[in-house]
Amino acid sequence: MKIKEWAEEDRPREKMLLKGIASLSDAELLAILIGSGNSQETAVQLSQRILSSVDNNLNALAKLSIKDLIIKFRGIGEAKAITINAALELGKRRGNSTPIQRPALRTSDDAYRLFHPLLCDLPHEELWIALTNRSSFVIEKVKISQGGTSETSADLRIILKAAINALATGIILCHNHPSGNIRPSQQDDHLTQHLRDAARLLDMQLLDHIVLTDGSYYSYSDEGTL
Known part of the structure; x- marks a missing residue:
């Protein structure tokens, strides 16, 4: 069954809009990034397999090169591999960013x-x-x-x-x-x-x-x- 045939609340994008981004699993978030799977797997199923290959560890996923992703996973081309690497790199940079300090108005x-x-x-x-x-x-x-x-x-x-x-x-x-x-x-x-x-x-x-x-x-x- 294709993702578009799932119940609306189970599709990653619609689920995010309906329930908030925190309700999505890592695989569902990854599925939003790659957009589509292959002839045998939906984007979510492919994402689950990718995560399973690194024991569901995002740090381990970040160590996979673009070439690794393309070779190991059918349905992941250069564009999708670049998207995954870019998203993980943004996550790293966010961790190194200084939180925004909101001003307090007390007087x-x-x-x-x-x-x-x-x-x-x-x-x-x-x-x-x-x-x-x-x-x-x-x-x-x-x-x-x-x-x-x-x-x-x-x-x-x-x-x-x-x-x-x-x-x-x-x-x-x-x-x-x-x-x-x-x-x-x-x-x-x-x-x-x-x-x-x-x-x-x-x-x-x-x-x-x-x-x-x-x-x-x-x-x-x-x-x-x-």
Whole structure:
């Protein structure tokens, strides 16, 4: 039976999309790389045989040359052998890479320093959010809108959708005032209150709203107006 004739949840690619990549066996991951088997084996069966030949040890598999793979396994040509070697080499290099250090936002000054390079020199207003996890580490920064010299619009649905998609628990709002005046407007106050209340309904917290200029900022949290 060909892989395309299997139940959808058993096909490697579909299984990955349905259940996540961690649900796949080594053979299924290898099958995705090689794409097809031979006239007698599916890609998964061929992958199982390849892994069995090295006692299911990926380090041993990485020691096989492109020539070894081509000679030993029917259905593995030069392109497939190169793909296998390249994937294993990437795995090695990942092990030697330094993990990404996400910034932590625990104070208003942390938030100001995060957004200042993005907003300090702009001649127009932009509204951004930083989404954080329970440990206050930044998951991602998202630009929400861009306006004129005195205001920008905000759609709560866009903000909350971004937070939900990121599985965030905390939201920090930030926008700039090109005029240099750090005092928030009534529109800023209304946005802050509405987002705070909407976030609570989704078990999220609006941690702060920063109004930023080049050299100074206003923090709703620091001022006790959040």
